Amino acid sequence: MKDMLDQRETLLIVDDEAAIRKLLSQKLSREGCQCEEADAAEQVLNTLATSPIALVILDIKMPGKSGIELLPEIKSSYPDTAVIMATAVNDINVAILCLKQGADDYLCKPFNLEEVSLAVQRALEKRHLKLKIREYQQFLEEKVEEQTGEIRKFFLGAIEALVSALEAKDKYTGGHSRRVTEIALALGNELVLSAQDMEDLRWGSLLHDIGKIAIDQLIQNKPGKLTPEEYEHIMIHSHVGADIVRPVVNENIVAMIEHHHDRYDGSGLNQVIMGDDIPLGARILAVADAFDAMLSDRPYRLAMPITEVIDEIKRCAGTQFDPDVVTAFLNTVGMTTT
Ligand SMILES: [Fe+2]
Numbered sequence: 001m002k003d004m005l006d007q008r009e010t011l012l013i014v015d016d017e018a019a020i021r022k023l024l025s026q027k028l029s030r031e032g033c034q035c036e037e038a039d040a041a042e043q044v045l046n047t048l049a050t051s052p053i054a055l056v057i058l059d060i061k062m063p064g065k066s067g068i069e070l071l072p073e074i075k076s077s078y079p080d081t082a083v084i085m086a087t088a089v090n091d092i093n094v095a096i097l098c099l100k101q102g103a104d105d106y107l108c109k110p111f112n113l114e115e116v117s118l119a120v121q122r123a124l125e126k127r128h129l130k131l132k133i134r135e136y137q138q139f140l141e142e143k144v145e146e147q148t149g150e151i152r153k154f155f156l157g158a159i160e161a162l163v164s165a166l167e168a169k170d171k172y173t174g175g176h177s178r179r180v181t182e183i184a185l186a187l188g189n190e191l192v193l194s195a196q197d198m199e200d201l202r203w204g205s206l207l208h209d210i211g212k213i214a215i216d217q218l219i220q221n222k223p224g225k226l227t228p229e230e231y232e233h234i235m236i237h238s239h240v241g242a243d244i245v246r247p248v249v250n251e252n253i254v255a256m257i258e259h260h261h262d263r264y265d266g267s268g269l270n271q272v273i274m275g276d277d278i279p280l281g282a283r284i285l286a287v288a289d290a291f292d293a294m295l296s297d298r299p300y301r302l303a304m305p306i307t308e309v310i311d312e313i314k315r316c317a318g319t320q321f322d323p324d325v326v327t328a329f330l331n332t333v334g335m336t337t338t
Contacts, residue, residue, distance in 0.1 A: 009054035009124055010034045014044050015086070016062045020109075024057060027113045028120060041065035048074065053081050055123055057107070057116075060087035060094060068098065075102040080131065082123040086111070155248050160206050166213060170221070172298055173209075181205035183288035183332075184281075190328040191284070201281050203249060204256030208285055211241030211257070223299045235261060235269050256281035260289060265319045276322075283322040287313060287329050290320070 011033050013024045018039070025035040036051065038044045041064055047053065056074060060067040067085060074083055085098040088109040095106040104123040107116060167173045184205040188198050212220065215237055219230045226234065242258035259273070259282035266274025294309040304312070310333060317326035 008032065008034055010036060010051060011120065012036045012038060012044065012047055012051075012053045012056045014038045014056060014062070014067070015059040016040065020059075020111075023113070024111070024116060027117065031117060033120070041070050044070060045073070048078055048081065053078070054127060055082040055084065055104075055120060057084050057086055057120070058103075060085055060098070068094070068101075071098060071101050071103055080127065082127040084119055084123055152248050156203060156207070159210060159245065162213070163207060163210050167209075170217075172221070172296060176292055176296065177206050177209060179292045180208065180285070180288045183291055184284050186332045187284045187288060187325060187328050190332050191280070191325070193280075197252070197281070200250065200252045200256065201284065204253045204260075204281050205285060205288065207245055207249075207253070208241065208257050208260050208289065209237060210244050211237030211239065213244075214240045221299045225300065232269060252279065252281065255279040256285060258282070260285040262286070263320045264322050267319070278322075280322075280325075283325050284328075287321050287325050290316075291329070 011028055013021050013028075013035055014037075015021050015024075016039050021037045021039070025037060029035050036047055036053070038047055040062060044056070044058075048056075058067040058070065058074075067087070071083060071085070074081060079102075082104045083102070084105045084107055085095070085103045086107045086109060087094060098106060104126060105119045107119055163177050167176055181202060184201055185198065188201045193201065215234055219226070219233055222230065238258055238261050242254045245257060246254050256279055259278050262268050262271050262273065262278045262282060264275060264278065264283065264286075291309060291313060294304045294312060295306065297303045310330070313321065313326055313329060317323040
C-alpha cells in the first residue's frame with residue numbers, strides 16, 4: 001500500500017466488538033493508515049463531523065442503528081468518503097442493497113486480513129481517482145470560463161472601438177457614448193444599483209448606439225426636421241444594436257439597448273412596453289442620452305444651455321422619463337425636486 005503510506009489517509013473502523021476493531025486497526029496501521037474507531041452510529045457521525053475520514057469500514061449488524069441505516073446518512077453528508085460494508089452474514093442480497101446505496105465494497109466476516117487490505121486499497125484508489133477527476137473538471141471549467149470572459153471582453157472592446165470610430169466620423173456625436181456612460185453610471189450610483197447592474201449599465205451605455213451603423217448618414221445628419229419615415233428609419237438603431245450585441249452580452253444589456261428610446265408613458269414609436277416594465281437600465285439610459293444630446297450641437301439646432309436642459313428633463317418626468325430616474329438625475333446635478 002505504497003500510496004496510502006505516502007498519504008496517511010485516515011480510516012474509521014466501525015464495529016461493536018472491540019477485538020475486531022483492534023485487529024483491523026493494527027493491520028491497517030501497519031500498512032500506513034491512520035485509524036480511528038467507533039462502536040456505534042452516534043460515534044461514527046461525531047467522528048465524521050470532526051475529522052476528515054477517507055474511508056469507513058462499516059459493520060452492518062450493530063446494536064442501535066445498523067450499518068445499512070447509517071450508510072445513506074454517511075453518503076449524503078460525506079459523498080467523498082468511501083464506505084466498505086462488513087458483516088458476518090454472507091448474504092449477497094445485503095451486499096447488493098449496500099452497493100446500490102453507494103457502498104464501495106463489501107467484506108464478509110471472519111475477515112481475511114489480506115482481503116481487507118486489498119479492499120481498502122482498491123476503495124482508496126477509486127476515491128483518489130474520483131477526487132482527481134473532479135479537480136480536473138473544475139480546472140477545465142474555470143479555464144473555459146476564463147477564456148470565454150477574455151473573448152467576450154475582447155469582442156466588446158472591439159465593438160466599443162467601432163462605436164468610438166463611428167462617432168468620431170461625425171462632428172455632432174463625437175464622444176457621445178462615453179459621456180452618456182459617465183452620466184448613466186452616476187445615475188446608477190444614485191439609484192444604488194448592484195455591482196452587476198452597474199457593470200451591465202456600463203456596457204449598455206457604451207454600446208447603446210451601435211445600431212447607428214445601419215442608419216443612412218444623410219438622414220442622420222439632415223439639417224432640417226425629419227419626415228415621419230426618416231424618423232422611423234433612425235429609430236431602428238435600437239433594434240439593430242440589440243441584435244448586434246445579443247450573441248456576446250447578457251439579456252439585461254440587450255434589453256437596455258433595445259428599449260433606450262422607449263418613453264415612460266408608452267407613447268414612443270412602435271413601443272410595446274411602458275412604465276416600470278421598461279428595464280431600469282433603459283430608463284436610466286434615456287435620461288443620460290437626452291441630457292448629453294441636448295447639451296450638444298445637432299445638425300438641426302445648436303447646443304442648449306444647461307439650465308434649459310435640466311428644465312426640459314424635469315418637464316418630461318412621467319411622460320418621456322421615469323420620474324424616479326429624473327429625481328436621481330436632479331440629485332446628481334445638485335438640483336432638488338420641487
Ligand atoms: Fe439612441
